[in-house]
Amino acid sequence: MFDWLQYIADWFVYDILGLSIKSHLAAALNFFIYDSVKILLLLFFIIFLMGIINSYFPIDRVRNYLSRKKLYGLEYLTASLFGVVTPFCSCSSVPLFIGFVRGGIPLGVTFSFLVTSPLVNEVAIGLFLGLFGIKVTLIYVVSGILLGTVSGVIMQKLNLNYLLTDWTKEILNQSQREVGSFVDKQSFSSRLPSIWQDAINIIKGVLPYVIIGIAIGGLMHGYIPEGFFEEYIGKDNPFAVPIAVILAVPMYSNASGILPIVQVLVAKGIPIGTAIAFMMAVVGLSFPEAMLLKKVMTVKLIGIFFGVVSLCIIISGYIFNWIL
Amino acid sequence: MEIKILGTGCPNCLTLEKRVRKVVAQNEIQADVTKVDDIVDIMSYDIMSTPGLVIDEKVVSKGRIPSEDEIKEFLTN
Numbered sequence: 001m002f003d004w005l006q007y008i009a010d011w012f013v014y015d016i017l018g019l020s021i022k023s024h025l026a027a028a029l030n031f032f033i034y035d036s037v038k039i040l041l042l043l044f045f046i047i048f049l050m051g052i053i054n055s056y057f058p059i060d061r062v063r064n065y066l067s068r069k070k071l072y073g074l075e076y077l078t079a080s081l082f083g084v085v086t087p088f089c090s091c092s093s094v095p096l097f098i099g100f101v102r103g104g105i106p107l108g109v110t111f112s113f114l115v116t117s118p119l120v121n122e123v124a125i126g127l128f129l130g131l132f133g134i135k136v137t138l139i140y141v142v143s144g145i146l147l148g149t150v151s152g153v154i155m156q157k158l159n160l161n162y163l164l165t166d167w168t169k170e171i172l173n174q175s176q177r178e179v180g181s182f183v184d185k186q187s188f189s190s191r192l193p194s195i196w197q198d199a200i201n202i203i204k205g206v207l208p209y210v211i212i213g214i215a216i217g218g219l220m221h222g223y224i225p226e227g228f229f230e231e232y233i234g235k236d237n238p239f240a241v242p243i244a245v246i247l248a249v250p251m252y253s254n255a256s257g258i259l260p261i262v263q264v265l266v267a268k269g270i271p272i273g274t275a276i277a278f279m280m281a282v283v284g285l286s287f288p289e290a291m292l293l294k295k296v297m298t299v300k301l302i303g304i305f306f307g308v309v310s311l312c313i314i315i316s317g318y319i320f321n322w323i324l
Numbered sequence: 325m326e327i328k329i330l331g332t333g334c335p336n337c338l339t340l341e342k343r344v345r346k347v348v349a350q351n352e353i354q355a356d357v358t359k360v361d362d363i364v365d366i367m368s369y370d371i372m373s374t375p376g377l378v379i380d381e382k383v384v385s386k387g388r389i390p391s392e393d394e395i396k397e398f399l400t401n
Binding site: 058059060063089090091092094095096098099100102167171193194198205292295 | 332333334335336337363366370371372373374387388391
């Protein structure tokens with residue numbers, strides 16, 4: 001699909017710049033040009049596509065659906081699926097949380113949404129597709145959805161309502177089923193330009209991180225020997241997955257820069273399961289989000305929430321390493 | 325006219341605030357533009373995604389940044 005791009009990269013590096021095919025610099029530069037253009041194209045495509053899908057599932061409709069329909073246990077999975085198509089912005093997590101709880105949606109179901117929405121987002125999917133191909137992307141997306149579902153069920157079983165802040169409890173007591181009289185209605189043709197514009201804005205925002213990440217990855221690709229990491233962080237090292245996950249939680253803001261580097265680490269021998277677990281923790285859990293959630297949850301509840309999700313990610317990491 | 329921008333301070337909310345102020349100035353509309361950052365106040369408008377745009381206590385858009393033309397339409401109607 002991207003052969004044409006490889007031709008352009010080859011032509012530019014070997015013919016225009018006249019670098020030797022054997023030099024490290026040429027290999028690194030070629031890798032950089034090919035990868036960055038390919039990833040940005042895929043990223044744009046996915047963000048635009050998700051924007052279109054999302055315009056059919058506005059958040060108010062999602063809430064009304066979840067609070068009205070009896071889903072007999074499938075509500076966790078449904079919330080998780082809605083999380084995939086809803087673009088996530090950490091500054092919306094509190095309004096979203098309150099909005100769900102106010103609509104009478106159980107805490108666990110709200111958590112399912114809150115886990116999957118950042119974890120399986122359009123930027124992560126685009127980067128995964130560009131860096132790891134379709135198979136790994138599907139594994140990431142499907143396991144992300146299941147992870148959100150399972151975490152939500154666990155959170156519900158733990159019965160943690162008493163750990164919400166007083167403000168949230170007050171809102172919970174006044175919870176009502178019919179809320180949100182205002183619906184932001186726009187026709188599809190009038191939405192399309194803004195979806196396009198949003199996609200451009202998102203790309204602009206992540207562009208520096210992606211480029212720097214790919215540049216560092218390109219350098220490492222050219223200079224680190226094949227299989228370099230296998231000795232140290234092989235599949236049989238039982239501590240690799242938990243350590244990777246714990247390291248990843250504080251790294252949120254640079255997720256789009258970290259993924260290209262991880263791809264090179266995988267190429268050089270780090271097991272893919274450990275890498276996926278690491279990236280799930282980078283993308284799905286973040287300190288800024290935890291700070292914002294303090295308004296609605298006590299620190300203890302945030303701790304339990306992050307603990308449950310981390311544990312689920314670690315377990316999935318072991319499963320990936322075992323089956324892949 | 326009273327215009328409120330609801331948002332906790334994310335880049336999108338700041339963009340919306342700038343855009344609204346620009347439209348107000350360009351069209352010489354008599355309006356007070358205020359930014360509402362407090363989450364308790366924001367939630368009283370029952371929105372689930374920021375930024376929100378409120379004109380005379382009525383929510384006109386949420387979770388997106390309307391274009392300048394659209395904002396002008398909100399303000400002149």
